[in-house]
Amino acid sequence: MLGGTAEARALAADLAGRGLHVVSSLAGRVSNPRLPVGEVREGGFGGPDGLARWLTGERVDALVDATHPFAARMTASAARASEATGVPLLVLRRPGWEEGPGDRWHRVPSLEAAADRLSRRPGARVFLTTGRRSLPVFTSIPGVWLLARSVDPPEPPVPDNVRVLLDRGPYTVEGERALIREHRLDVLVTKDSGGRMTTAKLVAARELGLPVIMVNRPPLPQGVHLVDTVEAAAAWAAQEG
Structure with missing residues (x-):
């Protein structure tokens, strides 16, 4: 297996x-x-x-x-x-995850397409949960700040506009909501991984009115x-x- x-x-x-x-x-x-x-x-x-x-x-x-x-x-x-x-x-x-009432999802076909959409949001504060290996796709977007969460640290160097958060699920809605508020995040970027271990971020985004850029499988x-x-x-x- x-x-x-x-x-x-x-x-x-x-x-x-x-x-x-x-x-x-x-x-x-x-x-x-x-x-x-x-x-x-x-x-x-x-x-x-x-x-x-x-x-x-x-x-x-x-x-x-x-x-x-x-x-x-x-x-x-x-x-x-x-x-x-x-x-x-x-x-x-x-x-995979399915969009529900109150969600503001924007589905894209790739990480690069997600980065392109972010480039149209100057000043955005981004909750990035696409994995440490994908970080270089997003770090060169001008005017964007990233909170990048992953299990293991990304390869250095990490740019000044990125804060790395090392953590492993499962997560709670209360914890995700607090994280979004603490860092004043205004958009979530994630992959359509599915499963229940990481759905809390989607619920928190819905409750707080954050748009979600969802990368399709x-x-x-x-x-x-x-x-x-x-x-x-x-x-x-x-x-x-």
Whole structure:
């Protein structure tokens, strides 16, 4: 299983409880990750060819991609490795967020499009929750101040218009509301990651009237088998394994 998400950990525990041998692969991009039940492998495979060799060498019966919805490169590698080896592939993705009454969302197709929209808001004070690796996309926007929250620190140097906040969810609505008020933030930029661990920021933004620039998920490779619940993924993996 290609993991690193809460859904991947829940699936690993479910499958281990059924007596299946589960190997969870973590990319190693987060320090002190929450480890799943079962065998854990850290680090990359060397692209789709490396993953294919590993699947063959380990005599893997089934492959589950339960990575982050924005781990597009890993998902593409999984699809190519599955096609090359004949190992069946399932993609587990939690549902994305949906706009509700009172929300002021502006959906964009990419981080670059989000940065472009911010460039039209001179003087904006931005709550940026798109991950530390995306920070360089936004730091050169003139006249914009960023509160960038991430689990691990970004690569230095950090520009003067950026304050880094290191924290890990889940978050509360009360905490997010206080954070927005403390830093006088007036726009939220986030990815459509889905899930409940980080929805509090969206609720707080709605309550305080903040617009949200929402980066849409990258498209999945054609033909992949997709489910959006741990239960459905567990049933598929138990049948394939």
